[in-house]
Amino acid sequence: MNKKEGIDKLINEALSSVDNVSRAEPKPYLLTRIHARMNRSTESVWEKAGWFIARPAVAFTGLCMLILINLTVVVFNSRSEASVASAEQAAQTQSDEFSYTVATIYDIENNQP
């Protein structure tokens, strides 16, 4: 018998190995266990939430959302910081230009008329 014939024989044996298979039996007291399970509270809300979040599609979407929110916050903050800084700088320049007085300790302590 050559190699191919040997392998073909093994394949046919494997395919026919489940012919006339006997029935397997579940563990005893199945009905009792079913009743116990029905009475027991099923998965808690947290378990269900965990399973939902663990689904690859949900997890991936959540991750993308998180990254997007972070990027939006970073971009928004950098823009507003730049505009606040430039506004402050303009106001300071303007006040410097129109200021004729110099603040001294004396002015601060004796500010009453």
Add this chain to the structure above:
Amino acid sequence: MNQPELVLLLQQGDESAFKKLVDEWQDMVYNTAVSIVQNADDADDITQEVFIQVYQSISSFKGESKFSTWLYKVTLSKALDHEKKKKRKKRFAFVQILFGNHDDEQLHPVEFDHPGIQLEKKQRANELFRALKQIPDKQRIAFTLHKLEGQSYQEIAQIMNTSLYAVESLMGRAKNSLKKVLNKYYLDHEK
């Protein structure tokens, strides 16, 4: 008690009818589940879930198909859902390794040993079950229902909501896929 009577009593919430249902159909449900998930404990869990599902949703059974067909559909759906959950767990097991908390059985499941296979055929059967895991779901279900459950092509067509021709085609493709997988396995293990 015939099937329509049993279904009617179940729909009325009769406890003795539920006991009769479990007694009568537990072997069928368990054997189908064990052939799909290839794990005795998981199959036992699925069997319980199937009967709970039947108890809770028997009112939706309209009697348009045979009760056994409906029960097969529920069982297959639960078994496939269970497999999906297990695959998801397996993916997360890789993450758990990083924290030093891993379950070896999840990553490297033990070889399935069907309790109903004759001793002299066990090795070949184990190889066949391993190959079954590597073929598409529809082919696997058709092959399992026909070869292990002894269902006719006509019954399989009803269970899978498809035509007789489609089942014949699925069976042909299942055998070819299994032959390819087994051929590769035997060539690799001969070296």
